[in-house]
Amino acid sequence: MYVKRVRTYIPGMDEILYGGIPERNIVLVSGGPGTGKSIMAKQFIYNGLTRGESGIFVALEEHPVSVLRSFHHFGWDVTKYEKEGKFAIIDAFTGGYGSTAQKEKYVVKNVDDVKELGEILRTAIKEMKATRVAIDSVSTLYLTKPAMARSIVMTLKRIISGLGCTAIFVSQVSVGERGFGGPGVEHAVDGIIRMDLDEVEGKMYRSIIVWKMRDTKISMVRHPMEITDNGIIVEWDKYLKITNFKAEIQPLPKEEVEEMKKSLEVKEKVEEIEIEEEE
Numbered sequence: 001m002y003v004k005r006v007r008t009y010i011p012g013m014d015e016i017l018y019g020g021i022p023e024r025n026i027v028l029v030s031g032g033p034g035t036g037k038s039i040m041a042k043q044f045i046y047n048g049l050t051r052g053e054s055g056i057f058v059a060l061e062e063h064p065v066s067v068l069r070s071f072h073h074f075g076w077d078v079t080k081y082e083k084e085g086k087f088a089i090i091d092a093f094t095g096g097y098g099s100t101a102q103k104e105k106y107v108v109k110n111v112d113d114v115k116e117l118g119e120i121l122r123t124a125i126k127e128m129k130a131t132r133v134a135i136d137s138v139s140t141l142y143l144t145k146p147a148m149a150r151s152i153v154m155t156l157k158r159i160i161s162g163l164g165c166t167a168i169f170v171s172q173v174s175v176g177e178r179g180f181g182g183p184g185v186e187h188a189v190d191g192i193i194r195m196d197l198d199e200v201e202g203k204m205y206r207s208i209i210v211w212k213m214r215d216t217k218i219s220m221v222r223h224p225m226e227i228t229d230n231g232i233i234v235e236w237d238k239y240l241k242i243t244n245f246k247a248e249i250q251p252l253p254k255e256e257v258e259e260m261k262k263s264l265e266v267k268e269k270v271e272e273i274e275i276e277e278e279e
């Protein structure tokens, strides 16, 4: 059956997802500190904006001013879209204190109350007709109450997916931790993308793996990735092989490369047909 997909437009990312994230999926982007999770969430939102899709960024980890600075650091001018009502930051960081919060439209006063966040999110999605949401980070919501993690994630998933949006939930794990954010969360979400930073013989290697993604085929290898001044680039046609003392970047078999390429072409054709039908 044909699955409608939301392209991330992050170089190499849609290839390893065989065409993009299936629409309405809630994707956990998990990884240790500095692995690029926040950048991925921002790039997903910004790439949607430039293609006419409204987006919402829920800031739980950073002050909204820092979030904006970080978007601009990569040359992603979200301010323009904010003025047009196509982009908004939901401030779940300041608790409503300070001069920034006074000027903001969407402020969560109490992050311990997921119902408040849910209601604000629901209002924002409807007002902006948003289709993309990023929550950075969802871990912050249950840091002090891990037993509530699953129900918090399910509440947000019901609202976001129910309103037709596709989302990235950033999940923070410790360096060296193998999990993605706890069993309750890992099974509740529709997809898991894991970002890693490994030190081998004094050199750092960035990589990315799609661990699960409901309703699509996924690449089954660890791909090298880079963070540049323009954001994340996934080396979709290569894989990273790390053994005890060695890290090697190897090309993927030709057939797989061809199949990934093809998956993107197929989607474009289907979209063209749909647009024609609408007209």
Ligand SMILES: Nc1ncnc2c1ncn2[C@@H]1O[C@H](COP(=O)(O)OP(=O)(O)OP(=O)(O)O)[C@@H](O)[C@H]1O
Pocket (backbone or CB within 6 Å): 031, 032, 033, 034, 035, 036, 037, 038, 039, 040, 172, 227, 228, 229, 230
């Ligand atoms: N212009 C750039 N060029 C190369 N690397 C960059 C650039 N800007 C940021 N980085 C890298 O991105 C990393 C931060 O990425 P990001 O904020 O997404 O991490 P994170 O996974 O969200 O971490 P945390 O969980 O600690 O917040 C920095 O450590 C830095 O190495």
